[in-house]
Amino acid sequence: MRILVCVKQVPGSSNVQVDPVTGVLKRDGVQSKMNPYDLYALETALCLTERFGGSVEVITMGPPQAKAIIREAICMGVKQGTVLSDRRFAGADVLATAYTLSQGIRKTGEYDLIICGKQTTDGDTAQVGAEIAEFLNLPNVAGVLSVQEVLGESIVVTASQDDKVVTMSLKLPCLISVDGDINTPRLPSYKVGKSVTDDLIHFLSLDDFEDQNVHNYGLSGSATQVERIFSPEKNTEKHEIEGTSLQQADKLYALLHSKKLV
C-alpha cells in the first residue's frame, strides 16, 4: 500500500496580534512546527503500513524551510517527502492551495490512499483535503476515527457525522481526513534523524507541474480576497450581578437566554 500524507508547517504559537498603527500582522519569533493535527494522520498511515505493508510519503506546500517538517516525518518512519515551493504559490487561499497540492501529487506518484489531518492550526479551515480530493477526482471522507480494514480494492473506516458514527467502505484510491486525538503519534527517532540525508527531501516548483498556467496558483489562483484584518472586540467589560439569590438567578437566566443557551 502506497500512502501519502499531506502536512503543513505552521507557526509555533498562535499568539499573533494586529499592529494597531499599520493594521498588519505581528508574529513573535519565526519558530514553526509541524501542524499538530498532521501527526495523527502520520500515525494512522504508519500503523497501516505496519499492519498491511507498504510505505508512507509526505507532501507539503511552503517555503524552503518547510523541509524541516519533512525531515521530522522521515524521523517518524516516513520514506521520503516533497516540498512544493515557489514564489508563485504565495498568497494561496483554500482553492489555490488544494490545486497546487493536487498538481504536486500528480507529479510525485500514484497512491492508494491519501491522508490529511483534520485542519491546520493557522488556517483552521478543514477544507483543503476535500478540495484536493475533488481535483484528483477521488472519493473522500472527513472526520475519520479509525481505519478498520484494508481489503484489496477498498478500505473500511469509521467516521464521525454529527451525533452518529458511520462505518463505510471506500474504493481505493481515496482520500481521508482523520480527526484529532484518534491515536498517540509516535515521537521522531533521534537515531534515524542522524542518518537522514537531503536526497530523501525533494523540491518541486511550478515549472515541474503539468498545469503551467500561473493564474491557477498563489494569489492569482485564489478566489477569495482578504479585504482587511482587524483585532476582535474583546469582551473586557465586567459586570456584577447583584440582588437576592432569586434576582441573581433571574438575571443569569436572562443572560443565558441572550446567549441562546436556553
Next chain:
Amino acid sequence: MGSLIINQKLVHNENAKDLMALCPFGAISYEEQKLNISSGCKMCKLCVKKSDGVITYQEDIKAKIDKDLWKGICVYVDHLAGRIHRVTYELIGKALELAKVTDHPVYALMIGHDVGESAEKLLHYGVDKVYVYDHPLLKDFTIEPYTAAFCDFIDKVKPSSVLVGATNLGRQLAPRVAARRRTGLTADCTVLEMKENTDLVQIRPAFGGNIMAQIISPDTRPQFCTVRYKVFNEPKPGKDASGEIIKLEIDESKLGSGIEVLSYVDKPKDIDISESDVIVAVGRGAMSEGARRMATELADLLGGNLACTRPLVEGSILDAKRQIGLSGRTVKPKFIICLGISGSVQFVAGMKSSDCIVAINSDRNAAIFDYAHYGIVGDVNEIVPQLIAKIKEGRANV
C-alpha cells in the same frame, strides 16, 4: 489576483535590511545584491506600503464576470435522514436579512431520499423556493452523488451566494462543490454582510481567533461560506406556509459513488471538555455531592459538559478528563460558568480566553472575579437550583 514586482535598481544594503526585518513571514532575503521574495510570502503587502517603491504590487487583469447573471441566496439544508439540523434555520434567517440588501430571492436546497415532508417544514421560514433532489441513491450522504446534485443545482439556478452549515457533512460537501466550480469558500464565518453589488462580506476569526479577517470572493460566483451552529439566531417559524417546493431531476448515471455506507451507530457521549461550547465548572466551593449533581443537571440543560478544578480530581471525585488548568485541559468555550471556584493562576490559565465567563462565589475577594465578565457574589447552593427551575419552566412554556 496580482503579484509583487521588485525594482532591484532601488535596492541597497540598508533598505534591504529594513525590508527583511519588516516582513512578518521572513520571506524577504538579500543575496548577491539582489532582493528575493520566497514562497513564505503571504501577500500581506506590508512591504509594498513601506518600501517607497522598491516593491510594488501589480494587479492582474481578470475577466470580469457578470454578477447580474447570478441571483439568489441559497441555504443548503443539512439533514440526516430528513431530520433537519437547526443550523439550517439559523442560516435561512440570516439569508433573509442579506437578501433584503440586494432584493434577491432566498432558496433552500435539499438533497436526500424521501425528504418531502421535511421540505414542507422549510416553507414556514420565509424562503421563496425549496429545491429538492429526491432519489434512492441520495439516501445516505456520500460525497460524489451529493456534489453532483449540488453542482447540477448551481448550473440550473445560478445562486449568487450559498450558505452551508459547518457540520461534519457541510465541511466536506461545501469545499468539494466550491472546488468543482472553482469558486471561493470561507470556512466558519461569524459575521456575514451583503454589499449592494452582491459581494458577500465574510468575516471569520483567523490565527487561533486572535485576528478577524474580512473576506470577499469578488471575481467568482457562487460565493460559498460555511457557518457553525449557534452563530446566528434561529427565526420563529410562521404559522402559514409560503413559497414553493420545486423538484429537480438529475441523471442517475451521475450519482455513482466509490463509497458505501455500511452502518450508523449513536456516538457515545464523550467528555472532551476542550471541544465543548458550554462548560459548567465546579471547584472546592461546590464539591458536595448535592452541588455536583446540581452542576451536572445544569450542564445537561445547557447542552454542555461538566468540568472541574484540580482538587476534585485529586480527591477522586471526578475524572481527570474533566480537569481544567495547567495540569488539565485548556478550554475556550463560548460560555463557562464557574461554581465555587477561587480562580487559582493554574486554573485560570486553562480557561481565561473563554468568550463569556460567569463566576458564582461566596467570597467577594476570590481571584476568579478578576477574570469573570459576570460576577455573582452569592451562594451556589441557592442560586443554581433557582436557575435550574427557571430553565425548566422556560422549556415547559415553549
